[in-house]
Amino acid sequence: MSKIRVIIDTDPGVDDAIALWLALASPELDVLGVTVVAGNVPLEATLKNACKIVALSGRTDVPVFAGAPGPLVREQVYGKYAHIGAFSHELVPDTASVPPQDEHAVDFLVRTLRQAALDSDPVTLCVIGPMTNIALALGMHPDVARGIRQIVSMSCAFTALGHRVPWAEFNVYADPHAAEKVFSSGVPLVIMPLDMTFQALIGSTDIEYLCQHGGEPGKAIAALLAAFDRTDIKRFGRDGGPVHDATTIAWLLQPALFSCVAATVGVEVSGKTAGYTYADFYRKLDTTPNATVIQSINESGFFSLLKQRISHYGTHEGIHTP
Amino acid sequence: MNPLAIIIDCDPGIDDAIALLSAFVSPELNILGICTVCGNQPLENTTRNALQITELGQRIDIPVFAGCHQPMLRAPIHGQFHGKTGLGNSEFAAPEKQAETQHAVNFLIEQCEAAAESDQPITLCVLGPMTNLATALRMKPQITAGIARVVMMGGACREAGNRTMTSEFNMLADPHAAHIVFSSSLPITMLPLDATHQVILTPEHVAGFVNIAGRISQPLGELMAFWDRNDPRRYGSRGGPLHDPLVIAFLLAPALFSTEKARVYVECDSELCMGQTVADWYGKTALTPNVDIVTGVDSEKVFALFYELLSRYAEGCP
Numbered sequence: 082m083s084k085i086r087v088i089i090d091t092d093p094g095v096d097d098a099i100a101l102w103l104a105l106a107s108p109e110l111d112v113l114g115v116t117v118v119a120g121n122v123p124l125e126a127t128l129k130n131a132c133k134i135v136a137l138s139g140r141t142d143v144p145v146f147a148g149a150p151g152p153l154v155r156e157q158v159y160g161k162y163a164h165i166g167a168f169s170h171e172l173v174p175d176t177a178s179v180p181p182q183d184e185h186a187v188d189f190l191v192r193t194l195r196q197a198a199l200d201s202d203p204v205t206l207c208v209i210g211p212m213t214n215i216a217l218a219l220g221m222h223p224d225v226a227r228g229i230r231q232i233v234s235m236s237c238a239f240t241a242l243g244h245r246v247p248w249a250e251f252n253v254y255a256d257p258h259a260a261e262k263v264f265s266s267g268v269p270l271v272i273m274p275l276d277m278t279f280q281a282l283i284g285s286t287d288i289e290y291l292c293q294h295g296g297e298p299g300k301a302i303a304a305l306l307a308a309f310d311r312t313d314i315k316r317f318g319r320d321g322g323p324v325h326d327a328t329t330i331a332w333l334l335q336p337a338l339f340s341c342v343a344a345t346v347g348v349e350v351s352g353k354t355a356g357y358t359y360a361d362f363y364r365k366l367d368t369t370p371n372a373t374v375i376q377s378i379n380e381s382g383f384f385s386l387l388k389q390r391i392s393h394y395g396t397h398e399g400i401h402t403p
Numbered sequence: 404m405n406p407l408a409i410i411i412d413c414d415p416g417i418d419d420a421i422a423l424l425s426a427f428v429s430p431e432l433n434i435l436g437i438c439t440v441c442g443n444q445p446l447e448n449t450t451r452n453a454l455q456i457t458e459l460g461q462r463i464d465i466p467v468f469a470g471c472h473q474p475m476l477r478a479p480i481h482g483q484f485h486g487k488t489g490l491g492n493s494e495f496a497a498p499e500k501q502a503e504t505q506h507a508v509n510f511l512i513e514q515c516e517a518a519a520e521s522d523q524p525i526t527l528c529v530l531g532p533m534t535n536l537a538t539a540l541r542m543k544p545q546i547t548a549g550i551a552r553v554v555m556m557g558g559a560c561r562e563a564g565n566r567t568m569t570s571e572f573n574m575l576a577d578p579h580a581a582h583i584v585f586s587s588s589l590p591i592t593m594l595p596l597d598a599t600h601q602v603i604l605t606p607e608h609v610a611g612f613v614n615i616a617g618r619i620s621q622p623l624g625e626l627m628a629f630w631d632r633n634d635p636r637r638y639g640s641r642g643g644p645l646h647d648p649l650v651i652a653f654l655l656a657p658a659l660f661s662t663e664k665a666r667v668y669v670e671c672d673s674e675l676c677m678g679q680t681v682a683d684w685y686g687k688t689a690l691t692p693n694v695d696i697v698t699g700v701d702s703e704k705v706f707a708l709f710y711e712l713l714s715r716y717a718e719g720c721p
Contacts, residue, residue, distance in 0.1 A: 149541055153475065154579050154671070187542050188509065217538055220471050221506060258476055258579065350476075351672045 084111035085205055085333055088193065090148070090186075091326070092120025092210030093130040094160070095305045098173070099387070100209055100235075100326040101131070102298040105138040106390040107334055113193060113204065115145045116186035120210040120255055121160035124150040126167040127210070128181055133168060136179040137297050138394070145179060148186030148214040152256035155355065160251060162309050172308055173301045190218035194228030203230035205333065208263075209326035211252050212236070216259035219266050229268045233329045236260065237274040237346065237358040239374070249356030250275050257350045260358070264346055270372035272346055273328045274360075277339070281328065281380045282312075282321025287388060296394030324387075328375070331383050338379040338386070343370040406433040407526055407654060410514060412470070412507070414442025414531030415452040417485050417626050418647040422530055423453070424619065425651045427460035428715040432654060435514055435525065437467045438507035442531035442576055443482035444489035446472040449531070452489045454498035459622060460716075463500045470507030470535040474577035482572060484632065484643065491629030493622050511539040515549030524551035526654065529584075530647040532573050533557070537580035540587055547589055554654060556647050557581065558595040558667065558680030560696055567677070569670075571596050575678030578671040585667050585680075591694045593667065594649045595680065598660070598697040602649060602705055604630060605642035615710055617717025645705075652705050653697065659708070661699035664692040 087110050091097045104110050117124065117131045128147045135143050151157045182189070197204045206229055208215055215232065218225050238250040245251040253260045264270065283306065292303035311322025332339055345368045349357040360374050409432055413419040426432050437457070439450040450469045457463050473479050486492055503510070511527075518525045527550055529536060536553070539546060557573035558581075564570040574581045585591065604627060613624040630643035638644065653660055666688060670679040682696055 150544060151541070153541060154582060185512075185542055191506070213541070216475075217541060220473060220475055220534070220538060221508060223472050262476055 085109055086111045086113055086202070087205045087207055087333065088113050088116060088190065089207045090116045090118060090210060090214050091131060092118050092127045093134055094121040094127065094210070094326065095309050096324045096326040097121070097209050098130070098134050098305060099302055099324050100330050101134045102138055102302065103327050103330045103387060103390050105135065105140045105143065106393045107330065109334055112143050114189055115143060116148050116190060116214050117145060118148045118186070118210045118214050119150050119157065120252065122163050122166055123159065129167040132179045132181060133173045133175060136176050137173060137301060141179055144182045146184055146186035146189045147181050149217060152211060152213055153216060153258040155257065158255050161245065168305070172304045174297065176297070186214050187217045187221070190214060191221045191225055194218065195222055195224040197228035198224040203228050205230045206232045207329045207333070208232055208234040209329055211256035212259035212263045213256045216262035219262055226266050226268050231269040231271055232263060233271040233273070233332060235273045235278065235326045235329050237272050239274050239276050239358065239360040241275040241279055244275060246356070248354045250358065253348055253358055254356030257348050257356045260348045261350050264348060264371060270346065271332065272372050272374045273332065274374065277375045277378050278323045278325040278328055279317060281323060281378050281383050282317055282319065283324050283384065284321040287384050290388050291391050294395040295391035298394045299391050302391065327387065328378060328383065331386055332375065335382070335386055338382045339375045340377045341373045341375045344372055344374045345370050346372040346374065406431055408433045408435055408523065409526045409528050409654065410435050410438060410511065411528045412438040412440060412531065412535050413453065413647070414440050414444065414449040415456060416443035416449065416482065416489055416531070416647065417491055417630050418645065419443070419530050420452065420456045420490060420626055421645070422647040422651050423456045424460050424623065425648050425709060425712045427462040428712055429651070429655055434465050436510055437465055438470050438510060438535050439467065440470045440507070440531045440535050441472050441474065441479050442573065443485045445479065445481065446470070448489045450502050451498060454500045454502065455490070455495040458498055458500055459495065459619060467500070467502045468505055468507035468510040469502045471538060474532060474534055475537060475579045477577065480576050484630065486629060491626055493625045507535045508538045508542070511535060512543050512546055515546035518549035519546070524549050526551050527553045528650050528654070529553060529555040530650060532577035533580040533584045534577045537583035540583055547587060550589055552590045552592060553584065554592045554650050556594045556599065556650050558593055560595050560597050560680055560682040562596040562600060564679070565596055569676045570678035571680070574669060574680055578669050578678040581678070582669040582671050585669050585694070592653065592662065592697065593694050594653060594697045598700050599644040599646040599649055600638065601700040602645040602702045603638050603640055603642040604645045605640055606631060608642070608706060611710065612713055615714040615717060617714070619716045623713065648709065649700070649705070652708055656708055659701040659704045660697045662695040663698050664695055666690045666692050667694040667696070
């Protein structure tokens with residue numbers, strides 16, 4: 082079976098790191114590149130983190146590209162842990178050097194996706210940060226949209242309330258205009274909203290397993306989750322914290338772990354509730370659905386997959402460049 | 404004196420075409436390239452038109468770069484006064500010259516980075532929606548170091564809009580791009596409708612240009628004749644406002660223009676006022692003024708300048 086060609090657009094970020102390590106350990110995926118955007122932390126830090134994450138995976142063949150340093154229109158906001166900046170050496174050790182490419186992330190996206198359109202071999206985008214890079218690329222050439230098979234996006238909050246602010250999920254809140262551009266682009270969307278990501282909470286047993294069996298990335302995941310604990314018993318009613326971004330990769334690998342519904346998805350770009358997203362679950366609008374909205378996740382199946390893949394890093398052979 | 408290094412970002416467009424033809428015969432200007440954008444016409448047409456005008460002006464030495472095919476966020480709108488092709492009823496042969504393969508946004512970034520490196524910043528002349536420049540700024544904000552100034556045609560400050568009640572076409576076509584440029588740190592000279600409505604190209608002027616413009620007389624006359632709005636109620640006479648060419652006139656003869664400094668804000672939320680440019684004339688906001696708004700034009704001398712410029716096509720030059 083041929084591999085799924087994918088570009089991961091990211092703003093690492095703890096859960097971005099888990100998503101990247103999951104992707105880089107999965108032979109089903111051909112990761113063409115990692116494009117980086119400002120988001121959880123400023124671009125300088127997300128870029129440094131992305132390079133360290135890729136380096137620690139051993140997949141030094143995967144190029145990393147620096148993208149947009151801020152949102153399209155709104156003023157910049159960062160994640161809850163922005164003050165931390167780049168991951169320290171203690172959390173994610175520096176190993177082999179993976180320097181960022183000279184080419185801009187947007188140029189890489191435009192070049193790769195236009196070629197994909199020409200070859201009729203469109204690429205999947207896994208978008209797990211603010212959508213600024215994708216929006217800019219879509220605006221550069223009409224073939225960019227044609228070169229995208231689907232955008233799998235960790236974004237939005239529908240039945241769940243927001244997390245960075247009460248009305249919005251962070252990736253949309255950080256650049257609502259970019260989200261609007263992506264949602265209205267006509268490209269097939271798969272949305273992993275907070276409604277679903279809040280259903281899969283990683284607990285201490287699984288973290289311990291990753292730490293023991295997952296090699297260097299496994300240890301780093303444990304250290305990151307300990308340093309930036311997302312446990313919120315009051316909100317989730319039980320122990321454990323969500324690993325939002327990693328669900329996008331899991332969906333590519335095992336879609337049967339999820340249930341979904343087609344819906345029209347839209348976003349408020351300005352005003353007091355900028356970043357608010359809606360999904361027309363009950364067909365109140367006279368529109369053709371633009372998205373597949375993921376509604377539920379098989380929690381134990383998801384963490385089994387995560388543990389199984391991250392364990393590759395701990396085996397004697399480790400992960401090898403294909 | 405060294406010629407002024409400029410890039411012209413445009414959406415030809417009849418008045419863009421006149422601006423280009425004027426710039427082509429100005430040795431004071433070193434035109435590094437022409438960028439095109441979706442605006443008065445779809446990108447395909449504005450690019451073709453730019454190529455045709457470089458051929459008409461015999462300046463095929465200037466590279467043409469196709470830019471963004473749509474505004475940053477809004478659905479494209481096009482001009483209403485430029486005819487089917489964007490160049491009125493004029494019939495130009497399909498251009499032999501080709502656009503460069505490099506994207507206009509990448510050309511802008513590359514030139515501005517080089518200009519910053521050599522400490523010889525470029526003047527950007529923006530005659531259409533500001534999509535290309537805004538995209539470049541969002542990709543690489545540090546290119547501002549390579550930009551001396553943005554001289555742009557667009558907006559309406561005390562004057563009413565020309566596409567909607569409040570808004571001038573270029574601002575309405577891509578208000579988000581305009582917002583990005585106006586909220587950047589770049590120094591801007593703005594030629595809004597307040598300025599361009601002081602310079603009406605009347606049928607008498609057109610007859611004058613036809614007399615002096617030598618080998619381009621016929622196509623220039625056709626372009627200019629098509630430009631007649633025939634709306635004396637708004638413009639005080641027959642004719643049409645010479646919007647985009649004023650950018651070139653300003654570069655060549657700034658003394659013919661008077662400016663007022665203010666911070667300018669662009670509305671990009673309200674559908675009613677979308678694209679409105681609001682000038683803070685009296686310092687009501689906390690931000691420092693960043694725009695030199697042209698509010699006065701010596702129209703007679705500006706026409707004299709254009710007569711002089713376009714008569715150069717009669718002298719066998721360039």
